[in-house]
Amino acid sequence: MKAIVRLPSYAKAQSRYEVSSISRLTRRRSNVIVGDFDLDEIADIEREGGEVYPDVQFQLASTDYPFLPERDAARFWERDYGEFSPASGFSLDDVLNHIKAPEAWHFSRGSGVTIAIVDTGIATDRPEIPSFKRSSIDVPSEFAGQHWSDSFGHGSMCACIAAGTSSDGGLYNGVAPDANVLAVKSILSSTDLYVIYDDLIERFSDKSEGRLIINNSFALLRCASTGEFTLDHPLVDLIKSGVSAGIPFVFAAGNSHYDGACDNRAGECYPNTIWSINSLDEVFCVGAVDGENSNQSESSAHANSSRGPGELSMLGDKPDLVAPTYGRVPWGNIGYKTLEWWGTSGAAPQAAGAMALVLAAYPNMSVEELYRLLRESALPLASSKHCTGAGLLNCERIVQKLLGHIS
Incomplete structure (x- = not known):
C-alpha cells in the first residue's frame, strides 16, 4: 500500500531509506518516508513506534478525471453549454x-x-x-x-x-x-x-x-x-x-x-x-x-x-x-x-x-x-x-x- 510514514527518529528513517526492501521508496524528509509498503513492513514500522498515514485521494470537482475514482454526486462545474464567440x-x-x-x-x-x-x-x-x-x-x-x-x-x-x-x-x-x-x-x-x-x-x-x-x-x-x-x-x-x-x-x-x-x-x-x-x-x-x-x-x-x-x-x-x-x-x-x-x-x-x-x-x-x-x-x-x-x-x-x- 502507498503511505506516508513517520518513524520515531531520523536515524531510523535514514537506516530504512538505505537498506529497506520497500518496493518503491519515492521520498524521505527527516524522519518521514513515502513509498509502497507491504503489510509486513507496515507491521514492522508500527512495532518500532512509527505512524502510518494511508494514501488519501483528492478529487477535482468533476466526475470524469481518468485518474480518480468515480464520484456518485450530482454535477459540479462540468455543465457545458457549448461553444460561442x-x-x-x-x-x-x-x-x-x-x-x-x-x-x-x-x-x-x-x-x-x-x-x-x-x-x-x-x-x-x-x-x-x-x-x-x-x-x-x-x-x-x-x-x-x-x-x-x-x-x-x-x-x-x-x-x-x-x-x-x-x-x-x-x-x-x-x-x-x-x-x-x-x-x-x-x-x-x-x-x-x-x-x-x-x-x-x-x-x-x-x-x-x-x-x-x-x-x-x-x-x-x-x-x-x-x-x-x-x-x-x-x-x-x-x-x-x-x-x-x-x-x-x-x-x-x-x-x-x-x-x-x-x-x-x-x-x-x-x-x-x-x-x-x-x-x-x-x-x-x-x-x-x-x-x-x-x-x-x-x-x-x-x-x-x-x-x-x-x-x-x-x-x-x-x-x-x-x-x-x-x-x-x-x-x-x-x-x-x-x-x-x-x-x-x-x-x-x-x-x-x-x-x-x-x-x-x-x-x-x-x-x-x-x-x-x-x-x-x-x-x-x-x-x-x-x-x-x-x-x-x-x-x-x-x-x-x-x-x-x-x-
Whole structure:
C-alpha cells in the first residue's frame, strides 16, 4: 500500500531509506518516508513506534478525471453549454474585469514570479502558455517527464486563468500575464502531493529562482469529516514548512455544498464543507461566486461553493475570500469551453495570479502579509464570511492599498 510514514527518529528513517526492501521508496524528509509498503513492513514500522498515514485521494470537482475514482454526486462545474464567440457571452475577459485585474497591470504584471499548477498537467499547444513562460523544472511526481500534457483540460484552464497571455496567439490574458508557469501533473493523492511539495519547497526556499506560488484546485469532496487529516499529519507539517519558507499555498474551497451531493440549503452559509489541508490557517482558501457576487441562489451552480469555517482552521475562518467564475475559458488541447461556472477550481488561480502581481513588485513580502493584504483589499459582500470570506477578490484595491490610497 502507498503511505506516508513517520518513524520515531531520523536515524531510523535514514537506516530504512538505505537498506529497506520497500518496493518503491519515492521520498524521505527527516524522519518521514513515502513509498509502497507491504503489510509486513507496515507491521514492522508500527512495532518500532512509527505512524502510518494511508494514501488519501483528492478529487477535482468533476466526475470524469481518468485518474480518480468515480464520484456518485450530482454535477459540479462540468455543465457545458457549448461553444460561442467571445462577443456573444461572458468569458475570462469579463471575469478579469470583474476582479479589476487590468487596472492593476500598470503596477505589475507578475514578471519574475512562478506559479506552480498542481493539477492534470498543462497542454503543450496551449497558446496562452507559450514556451517562454514555461518553467523547465521536472517535478518528481507520478507523472515525472509528462507534466506538459493534459488530456483532461482542467490544469490548462487553471494555468490560463492564473497567468495566461494573449501576446503569442492566445485569446485571453490571465490575472498575471507576465508570470511564469510550472506544470505539475499529479494523481492528486496525499503521497504524490507530499513528493511534489517537498521537491518544490527544496527548490524555492532560498528564493534564488524568484518567488513561487503553488495553486491547488482540488479538494476532498464530501459532506462530513472522515478524519484522515489532523494538525499533526506529515503533509500538514510539510505545507506549514513551505509557508514558513516563503511559499504561498492557494487552495480551492471545494464544491461540496449544494446540488444533491450533501443535501444542504443553497441560501445557508453552513454547515462546514471545507475539509483537510484546504482549510489550514497556513493556506489561502478561495470560494466562488457568480456574476452577481452570490453563491446562495438555488438556480446557480455557484451554490456548490463549499462553506466554512473549515475543518482544520484554528485562528481564522475559511474561505479567505471569493472570486467569480463563469463564461468561456481556455480548456486543454480542445480550445475553449463555455461553462456556467468553473467551480472553486477556477477561483483559486485568480488569487494565485493576484499574489504574483504583488510579489513581482514586493519580492520580500512575507506570506502572512500577502494573505492579509488580499483579505483586507477584498470588496466586502453582504453574505456571511462562511459563504464569501472577506469578500470579492479585487486587484485594483490591492494596488491602492499597497500605494496607501486606501486604508
